Amino acid sequence: xxxxxxxxxxxxxxxxxxxxxxxxxxxxxxxxxxxxxxxxxxxxxxxxxxxxxxxxxxxxxxxxxxxxxxxxxxxxxxxxxxxxxxxxxxxxxxxxxxxxxxxxxxxxxxxxxxxxxxxxxxxxxxxxxxxxxxxxxxxxxxxxxxxxxxxxxxxxxxxxxxxxxxxxxxxxxxxxxxxxxxxxxxxxxxxxxxxxxxxxxxxxxxxxxxxxxxxxxxxxxxxxxxxxxxxxxxxxxxxxxxxxxxxxxxxxxxxxxxxxxxxxxxxxxxxxxxxxxxxxxxxxxxxxxxxxxxxxxxxxxxx
Amino acid sequence: xxxxxxxxxxxxxxxxxxxxxxxxxxxxxxxxxxxxxxxxxxxxxxxxxxxxxxxxxxxxxxxxxxxxxxxxxxxxxxxxxxxxxxxxxxxxxxxxxxxxxxxxxxxxxxxxxxxxxxxxxxxxxxxxxxxxxxxxxxxxxxxxxxxxxxxxxxxxxxxxxxxxxxxxxxxxxxxxxxxxxxxxxxxxxxxxxxxxxxxxxxxxxxxxxxxxxxxxxxxxxxxxxxxxxxxxxxxxxxxxxxxxxxxxxxxxxxxxxxxxxxxxxxxxxxxxxxxxxxxxxxxxxxxxxxxxxxxxxxxxxxxxxxxxxxxxxxxxxxxxxxxxxxxxxxxxxxxxxxxxxxxxxxxxxxxxxxxxxxxxxxxxxxxxxxxxxxxxxxxxxxxxxxxxxxxxxxxxxxxxxxxxxxxxxxxxxxxxxxxxxxxxxxxxxxxxxxxxxxxxxxxxxxxxxxxxxxxxxxxxx
Numbered sequence: 001x002x003x004x005x006x007x008x009x010x011x012x013x014x015x016x017x018x019x020x021x022x023x024x025x026x027x028x029x030x031x032x033x034x035x036x037x038x039x040x041x042x043x044x045x046x047x048x049x050x051x052x053x054x055x056x057x058x059x060x061x062x063x064x065x066x067x068x069x070x071x072x073x074x075x076x077x078x079x080x081x082x083x084x085x086x087x088x089x090x091x092x093x094x095x096x097x098x099x100x101x102x103x104x105x106x107x108x109x110x111x112x113x114x115x116x117x118x119x120x121x122x123x124x125x126x127x128x129x130x131x132x133x134x135x136x137x138x139x140x141x142x143x144x145x146x147x148x149x150x151x152x153x154x155x156x157x158x159x160x161x162x163x164x165x166x167x168x169x170x171x172x173x174x175x176x177x178x179x180x181x182x183x184x185x186x187x188x189x190x191x192x193x194x195x196x197x198x199x200x201x202x203x204x205x206x207x208x209x210x211x212x213x214x215x216x217x218x219x220x221x222x223x224x225x226x227x228x229x230x231x232x233x234x235x236x237x238x239x240x241x242x243x244x245x246x247x248x249x250x251x252x253x254x255x256x257x258x259x260x261x262x263x264x265x266x267x268x269x270x271x272x273x274x275x276x277x278x279x280x281x282x283x284x285x286x287x288x289x290x291x292x293x294x295x296x297x298x299x300x301x302x303x
Numbered sequence: 304x305x306x307x308x309x310x311x312x313x314x315x316x317x318x319x320x321x322x323x324x325x326x327x328x329x330x331x332x333x334x335x336x337x338x339x340x341x342x343x344x345x346x347x348x349x350x351x352x353x354x355x356x357x358x359x360x361x362x363x364x365x366x367x368x369x370x371x372x373x374x375x376x377x378x379x380x381x382x383x384x385x386x387x388x389x390x391x392x393x394x395x396x397x398x399x400x401x402x403x404x405x406x407x408x409x410x411x412x413x414x415x416x417x418x419x420x421x422x423x424x425x426x427x428x429x430x431x432x433x434x435x436x437x438x439x440x441x442x443x444x445x446x447x448x449x450x451x452x453x454x455x456x457x458x459x460x461x462x463x464x465x466x467x468x469x470x471x472x473x474x475x476x477x478x479x480x481x482x483x484x485x486x487x488x489x490x491x492x493x494x495x496x497x498x499x500x501x502x503x504x505x506x507x508x509x510x511x512x513x514x515x516x517x518x519x520x521x522x523x524x525x526x527x528x529x530x531x532x533x534x535x536x537x538x539x540x541x542x543x544x545x546x547x548x549x550x551x552x553x554x555x556x557x558x559x560x561x562x563x564x565x566x567x568x569x570x571x572x573x574x575x576x577x578x579x580x581x582x583x584x585x586x587x588x589x590x591x592x593x594x595x596x597x598x599x600x601x602x603x604x605x606x607x608x609x610x611x612x613x614x615x616x617x618x619x620x621x622x623x624x625x626x627x628x629x630x631x632x633x634x635x636x637x638x639x640x641x642x643x644x645x646x647x648x649x650x651x652x653x654x655x656x657x658x659x660x661x662x663x664x665x666x667x668x669x670x671x672x673x674x675x676x677x678x679x680x681x682x683x684x685x686x687x688x689x690x691x692x693x694x695x696x697x698x699x700x701x702x703x704x705x706x707x708x709x710x711x712x713x714x715x716x717x718x719x720x721x722x723x724x725x726x727x728x729x730x731x732x733x734x735x736x737x738x739x740x741x742x743x744x745x746x747x748x749x750x751x752x753x754x755x756x757x758x759x760x761x762x763x764x
Contacts, residue, residue, distance in 0.1 A: 053564040055617035062613060062620060063764050064567040065526030065559025072470050072520040083759070087726070090761045094442070097520050099466030104439065126727060126756075226725060227674050255622055255674070 025161045028071050028101070030079035030089065031058055032277040033140040034111055036286050038078050041154050043171050045164045049074070054278040057253050058084055059130065059225065063091035071096035074107065076160055078153065081110025082117060082137035106159050112137055114152040115145040118206050129223025140276070141208035143183050143290055150175060182287055190294050192303040196246040199236075199268070201254040204275065208293070217245045220258050228258050240266045247301055251275035271300035377435030377443075378758035382491045384427040385752055386420065392745040394419050399500065400741040401687025401711035402661065403584050403598075405507025405539040417508040419497070419737065419747055426451040430458070430489060432760075440464055446489065458489070458511060474516040479509055481518070481530055481555050482573040483630050484609040486510050492762060494626070494669050495719050496733045496749040500683035501632045501663035504713075505605065507539045512551060526559035526569070540603040540636070541577035551577035559764070564618035569764060573607040579638070589703035594643040596705075598657065601638030607631060611764070622674050629666035635659070640692060642700065653700055655693025659708075662686050667717075675723050683715040685739075713739040729753045 024047040029035035035050035042048070049070045052061055058080065071077065071092045079085055093102060100107040117135030124133045139145050154172030158165035194213040198205070201220045209216050218239065222232045240262065248270045250259040263270045273293050274283035282292040397418050398404065405417055420427075428448035436442045442465070446458045461476030479487045485499060486509060498508055514534025521527035536551025537543045544550050552575070559569035579601040587593050608631050615624035637658040641651035663685035671677045687710050694700040702709060715738060721731035730752050737745040 053618050056564070056619045057621045060621045061618070062567065062615075063762065064561060064613075065528075065557070065569050065764055066524075066561040066567060068520060068528075068764075069524060069526035069560075073522045086759045087761050091763055094463070094465055095472065095518075095520070095763075097466045097468075097470040097472045097518070099469070102466065103436075126725075130725065253619060 025157065026073050026075045028074035028077045030077075030085055031140075032279075033286065033289070034078040034080065036277040036289075037146065037150055037153060038076075040175050040286065041150060041168065041172055042157055043167070045161060045167055046076075046157070054274065054276045054283075055253055059087065061085070061088045063088040063095070067092050068095045071101065072098050074098060074101050076107045076109060076156065077101040078109045078111065080112055080137055080140070082112035082134040082139070083132045084112070084137040106156065109153060109156050111149045111153075112139050114149045115139055118210060119203070129221075130225030136203060136206045138204040139207055141205060141293075142211045143179065143186065144211065145207065146286065147176060147179055147183070150179070178287075182290065186290050186294055190297065193294075193297055193301060196301060197244075198247045198249050199240070199245045199259075199262070200249045201251065201259055204251055204254075205249050205273070208273075212297075214247075217243070220262070227255070233258060233261060236262060237265055240268065244268065247271055247297070249273060252279035269300045269302075271296050273297070377433045380432045380755055380757040380760055382428075382430040382432075382489075383752070383754045383756070384429065384491060385425065386427055386496065387424050387750040388420055388422055389748040390419055390422050390745060391747070392740070392743055394421060396743075397740070397745075398707060399504045399685065399713050399739045401708060401713065402504045402685065403582075403708070405503070405505075417498075417503045419745065420749075428456075428490065430491060432758075434758075437462065440467075458509075468519075470520045470522060472518045472520075474518075475514075477511055477513045478516060479511050480532060480534075480553055480575070481516065482510060482553055482575050482605070483607045483632070484569070484571060484611055484628060485630065487763065491753045491755065494628075494667065494677075494679055495681055495717055496731060496751050497717075497735075499630070499665040499667075499681070500685055500713060500715055500739060501630065501665055504661075504663060504685055505540065505632055505634055510538065512536060512538060514551070524560075526557070528555075528557045528559075530555045532575075536577040540579060540582070540601075540605075540634070542579035542582045544578065544580040546580075551575065565616060566612070566614050567764070568610070568612045571607075571609045573605075573609070575605045577603050579603065583644075584707070586708070587706045588643070589701060589706070591706075594652075597641045597644055597651075599639045599641065601636055601657075603634060603636045605632060605634045607633070613764075620671070622671075624671045626669040627666070628669075629664065631662065631664040633660070633662040642694060642704070653694040655697075656691075657693075658691040659688065661688040677721050677723070679717075679719045679721075681715075681717040681719075683713075683717070685713045687711045687713075709741065711741055715739060726759075727755045 025042065025045060027038045027042065027046050027048045028051060029038050029048055030051050032050055032052070032054050035048050038046060038048045051067055051070065052058060079089060099105065102108060112134070117137070117139060120135035121128070121131055121133065124131050151172065154168050157168045161168070190212050195215060197215045197217040198209065199218045199220065200216055203219055203224060206216065208214070218236060220228050220236065222228055228236070244266065245268050248259050248263050248268050250256065250270055250272050252272060252275050259270055262268070273296055274280040274289055277283055277285055277289050280292055283289040428450050430446055430448050432444070432446045434442070434444040441462045443462050445460045448456045448458050450456065457477060459478050461474050461478045464473045467473065481487055486502065486506070502508060512532065512534035514532055516530065516532045518528055518530035532553040533549045534551045541551050553573065555571060555573040557569055557571040559567070561567045579598055582598040582601060584596055585593065586596050610629050612627045613624065637656070639654065640657035641654045643652035645652070663683070665681060665683040667679060667681035669677055669679040687708070690708055692700070692705070695702055715735055717733060717735040719731055719733035721729055723729045731750070733749040733751070735747040737747055
């Protein structure tokens with residue numbers, strides 16, 4: 001038995017040392033939007049693993065064995081932060097045995113840490129539902145914030161892979177220039193949407209609304225993370241009839257029934273938005289995500 | 304299980320040792336925490352002056368939101384668990400027929416989660432967990448269970464290093480053994496109100512040990528994990544031995560992966576070996592007279608295979624998901640068994656070599672058919688297997704003189720439905736038909752709540 005142990009420990013440690021050196025920077029991206037940003041900024045110097053699909057609710061992801069295996073070999077972890085992944089990311093980090101991605105290491109990059117957050121609660125109590133003490137975590141639907149996050153990520157890539165620092169800097173400049181142009185275009189296209197009163201399923205469209213000047217009139221979930229009951233829906237219906245909204249927003253990963261039910265009874269049009277890269281066929285990358293979101297908003301609103 | 308006053312435990316948990324190299328960082332963290340606290344106080348005062356909606360939009364200064372379970376350090380969580388049970392048979396008579404009881408004197412009150420529990424209303428264990436990073440090298444984890452009988456048990460208390468060698472996690476202290484799949488889960492994470500019969504029969508509930516655990520994840524896209532444990536082995540089926548060195552050891556290997564985003568699986572093999580210097584249990588002979596039998600120099604070897612498969616449409620488990628889980632354990636024991644110990648003369652009526660080979664398995668499915676509602680069924684089956692005892696072979700005793708170790712195949716069928724208003728609360732109704740006893744069927748109804756306060760716990764696969 002004891003000999004068996006010694007052999008095991010020896011085998012485990014020696015195998016660890018002969019792990020093949022990776023030429024590319026291995027990036028573990030928690031959500032599709034951060035996978036897309038990492039690819040845009042890292043080009044062919046990085047190999048990106050996208051941990052979740054656009055159909056998954058990023059709050060509720062299983063710490064699957066495959067994710068532990070991928071985290072194990074990551075040089076850089078790019079995740080949302082602000083406690084969005086609190087139910088699964090800590091398990092992956094602990095179980096992976098990968099020191100370079102632990103909190104405090106350069107390989108630990110949280111997007112929401114790079115920008116200001118909205119809806120930071122003055123106090124937190126679970127009676128308020130699944131509230132995030134660090135503010136609303138869904139920062140990626142504001143392209144101005146993406147630009148900031150992208151700048152920080154370019155720097156982080158250069159820090160982790162200094163040999164290609166010039167490459168990342170050049171790629172970052174190119175991305176930022178194209179992104180600035182795109183923001184100007186989107187803001188022009190969406191100007192007609194300003195001031196629209198919208199109903200949202202979960203408060204995951206707060207940053208989009210903040211950017212485009214939409215008015216979030218109502219949330220279908222009674223409290224964050226709690227699905228609406230029949231009684232709550234009836235109450236929303238009464239309120240909507242008294243004070244009609246212009247649009248109902250549903251993200252591709254939200255459950256479709258409640259928004260559909262409200263739309264049918266009030267005649268308020270629904271805009272189904274991709275939420276993240278891959279959420280719709282048109283949202284193939286970050287540019288596509290905003291192109292498609294604005295196109296869908298305008299189509300639904302008829303503006 | 305070690306029992307200590309609560310105050311001493313709390314003090315020990317908070318007395319975090321500081322590494323010299325980490326002091327500066329630690330002071331920085333403390334300053335930051337003080338600053339946050341001041342901010343909170345300020346905000347609270349502002350709120351009292353002008354009550355506003357709690358989620359009023361406010362921008363936050365950027366720079367930091369460390370990924371931690373709690374604004375405070377360490378993360379604290381408390382699990383509250385209470386049950387109402389309607390048991391057809393008295394739990395006083397509970398036994399797993401054909402198997403040596405884990406507690407020695409019947410199942411009731413021994414081992415973590417063994418036996419059907421008490422009739423009527425009962426408060427179960429309240430689990431208090433504290434965890435935090437200790438410094439850049441170690442993290443600490445502590446779980447104490449305050450039982451309904453006002454006792455405190457240290458369930459788990461360990462320090463851990465992740466990544467000193469790439470892929471290697473080292474754990475030292477007291478922890479739940481990684482043997483199989485279910486054993487590492489705390490009661491609040493169980494899918495049923497009780498633990499499978501194999502765990503009750505072979506471990507007396509959750510198997511915890513004091514020792515060291517290594518686990519190493521291979522640098523491959525397929526999840527491959529190898530691990531080993533070395534421990535004190537004082538808990539059933541082992542015993543205290545008053546010896547240096549290892550008393551128990553375990554090895555385990557797992558592979559796991561995905562099939563698309565919708566399916567994921569894990570397959571594992573485990574092996575564990577432990578020894579008992581002296582392990583007694585109560586039995587009765589063929590005439591029904593109560594006797595005390597004592598094992599000595601016993602070697603207990605176990606191996607197990609476990610499989611878990613999970614499904615959720617597109618990986619989105621919020622609305623619907625499905626889970627299949629099954630484990631098979633086999634145990635071989637050999638040593639000496641002293642039959643009918645006489646307290647006065649300190650001798651046995653009979654004594655001789657003992658060998659047994661026993662096995663058991665369970666399979667369960669859990670289906671979440673709509674948000675917040677889950678339904679599950681489980682089937683447990685054990686086989687008392689073969690038993691060779693020298694006095695029986697020589698004709699000095701018959702098999703019936705070991706009443707508890709007669710041949711039997713205990714089985715249990717369980718169905719449950721639970722409702723989870725949020726991730727932090729769960730209400731459960733369970734029905735079980737338990738045929739663990741030799742010739743009685745126990746119909747059991749359990750009504751349970753499990754609630755968690757404090758830090759948002761993260762769950763393993």
